[in-house]
Amino acid sequence: xxxxxSLVRLSIVSYRKGCVYMPKRKITLLERAExxxxxxxxxxxxxxxxxxxxxxxYHCPQCAEKVAKFLILLEGKEYCIDHRSDQYLQDxxxxxxxxxxxxxxxxxDSWATSIRYSRTAMSNKIAVTEVLNVCEQLVKLANDxxxxxxxxxxxxxxxxVNGNG
Numbered sequence: 001x002x003x004x005x006s007l008v009r010l011s012i013v014s015y016r017k018g019c020v021y022m023p024k025r026k027i028t029l030l031e032r033a034e035x036x037x038x039x040x041x042x043x044x045x046x047x048x049x050x051x052x053x054x055x056x057x058y059h060c061p062q063c064a065e066k067v068a069k070f071l072i073l074l075e076g077k078e079y080c081i082d083h084r085s086d087q088y089l090q091d092x093x094x095x096x097x098x099x100x101x102x103x104x105x106x107x108x109d110s111w112a113t114s115i116r117y118s119r120t121a122m123s124n125k126i127a128v129t130e131v132l133n134v135c136e137q138l139v140k141l142a143n144d145x146x147x148x149x150x151x152x153x154x155x156x157x158x159x160x161v162n163g164n165g
Contacts, residue, residue, distance in 0.1 A: 029073070030142050033066035037139055040132050047125065057123035060131040061085075061108035064101055067138040068092050074145055083112050097141055104134045 036059040044056045065083060072079040072091045080087050085105040089098055101108075108131060111123055 029070040036063035
């Protein structure tokens with residue numbers, strides 16, 4: 001049974017046990033995802049060595065994870081702390097976002113941690129470019145899902161969302 005719509009702050013990030021509501025001047029999960037995306041956009045075209053390509057590959061799963069968790073919060077739910085896509089996808093109801101993440105999950109799950117600890121290149125520029133394209137779609141989708149603002153103050157934006165929050 002769905003709870004009635006509730007007011008939530010749009011500038012939200014999550015903490016282990018639930019939502020932490022932050023002033024709108026602080027960075028949101030979506031803004032951080034956009035930062036990861038921008039990092040890849042700037043670095044990838046001129047990345048000719050495997051270390052730089054791996055840095056770009058690291059930011060792709062970061063972007064996808066932050067978008068998924070942002071969408072979970074917009075659904076009025078908490079998300080898991082795990083970094084594997086199969087874990088946070090369990091909490092996400094948005095079918096379109098799930099399909100996009102599932103399409104790249106085999107790459108981003110291995111890139112999320114192995115790149116930081118491996119001495120050999122784990123990615124290649126073509127694969128990172130393919131995942132970058134999906135991440136761009138995810139960020140656009142998340143921006144399209146932001147509900148209309150119903151109340152705004154100097155410090156906080158509130159919007160109506162449906163969900164369990």
